[in-house]
Amino acid sequence: MKPYAVIGAFFVVGLILPLVTVIGATLLSPRKPNPIKGDIYECGLKTVGETWVQFKIQYYIYALIFVIFDIEVVFLYPWAVAYNRLELFALVEMLIFAGILLAGLLYAWRKGALSWV
Amino acid sequence: MTAEQFVFVVAALITLGSAVGMVTSRSVFVGALWMIAVFGGVAALFILVGAGFLGIVQILIYIGAIAVLILFAIMLTPRVMGDPNAPRYNRQWPLVAVMTTGLAAVLTVLVLRTDWPLAQEGTPVITGFAVELGKGFMTTYILPFEVASVLLLVALIGAIVIAREE
Numbered sequence: 427m428k429p430y431a432v433i434g435a436f437f438v439v440g441l442i443l444p445l446v447t448v449i450g451a452t453l454l455s456p457r458k459p460n461p462i463k464g465d466i467y468e469c470g471l472k473t474v475g476e477t478w479v480q481f482k483i484q485y486y487i488y489a490l491i492f493v494i495f496d497i498e499v500v501f502l503y504p505w506a507v508a509y510n511r512l513e514l515f516a517l518v519e520m521l522i523f524a525g526i527l528l529a530g531l532l533y534a535w536r537k538g539a540l541s542w543v
Numbered sequence: 544m545t546a547e548q549f550v551f552v553v554a555a556l557i558t559l560g561s562a563v564g565m566v567t568s569r570s571v572f573v574g575a576l577w578m579i580a581v582f583g584g585v586a587a588l589f590i591l592v593g594a595g596f597l598g599i600v601q602i603l604i605y606i607g608a609i610a611v612l613i614l615f616a617i618m619l620t621p622r623v624m625g626d627p628n629a630p631r632y633n634r635q636w637p638l639v640a641v642m643t644t645g646l647a648a649v650l651t652v653l654v655l656r657t658d659w660p661l662a663q664e665g666t667p668v669i670t671g672f673a674v675e676l677g678k679g680f681m682t683t684y685i686l687p688f689e690v691a692s693v694l695l696l697v698a699l700i701g702a703i704v705i706a707r708e709e
Contacts, residue, residue, distance in 0.1 A: 431546075433590075434550070480618070480619060480620065480621040481615075481618045481619050482619075483619050483706070484706070485615060485618075485619065486615050486616070486619055486706060487702060487703065487706040487707070489608075489611050489612045489615040490612070490698075490699075490702040490706070491699060491702070492608060492611065493604075493608040493609065493611075493612055494695050494698055494699045494702075496603060496604060496607055496608040497604060497608075497695060498692075498695060499603065500600050500603060500604060501680070501688070501691060501692075503596075503599075503673060503677075504596070504673045504674070504676035504677030504680060505677045505680060505681065506677070507671075507673040507674050507677050508673070508674045508675075508676075508677025508678050508681070509677070511674065511678065512677070512678065512681050513681075515681070516681040519680075519681055519685060519688070519689070522689060522692075523688065523689060523691075523692045524692075526689070526692040526693060526695075526696050527692055527695055527696060527699075529696065530695070530696040530699040530700060531699075533699070533700055533703065534699060534703055537703050537707060538707075539703050539706075539707065
């Protein structure tokens with residue numbers, strides 16, 4: 427349990443820091459609201475139409491590709507942790523593993539799945 | 544109450560409370576956000592029982608990727624996004640109620656009938672699970688490891704083929 431005390435302390439500090447920022451800003455900031463200040467905007471622009479709209483289906487492919495490479499990271503992680511206790515052969519294995527997925531990335535690239543829509 | 548028990552109670556309350564929030568929220572989108580909190584609580588429970596690597600994977604995959612996928616799926620569905628106050632029940636709800644009650648009953652019986660042994664003094668604790676896993680991947684389980692890569696490749700190409708055909 428001991429090593430996790432550090433994580434617990436980190437967690438507590440991580441909770442306190444944003445709270446201090448938010449509460450501090452609430453206490454210190456002057457409050458003079460007017461309709462223009464209270465207006466809804468996104469990226470500095472006024473929003474157009476409803477907020478709850480259907481987004482483009484093409485975005486889904488980014489999420490899917492992200493999930494696949496996220497899982498690849500999970501496979502890479504144990505390999506990286508055990509790296510200095512493994513033979514050179516392990517590096518070749520990992521290169522094969524990453525190489526197969528690199529082929530997938532190239533395929534996605536060629537198909538234009540990575541281009542912004 | 545020891546520190547471990549305190550952390551367990553907090554993590555369990557967060558998990559259960561968020562699960563209740565998930566199934567009772569009116570909007571599917573808000574429900575998905577509650578689900579992320581459930582994933583976080585489960586990750587804390589994993590870490591608490593000594594499965595640190597699983598806890599990290601839970602955060603990385605479920606919070607990092609699966610939750611994003613689900614939020615995307617909701618945001619891309621016109622009926623859900625078009626009407627945030629859409630009805631919460633459809634006509635299949637009695638069937639679902641029967642099934643979930645049955646599942647809950649089975650799980651309750653199983654939990655009550657299972658003998659939960661406590662770890663004895665001197666029980667070997669798995670340390671450096673990720674290191675052992677990494678060694679296993681590179682020696683004994685090399686074929687499943689490489690096959691996983693092919694599986695991910697198939698999933699990637701399949702996703703592109705399905706999504707690009709409009």
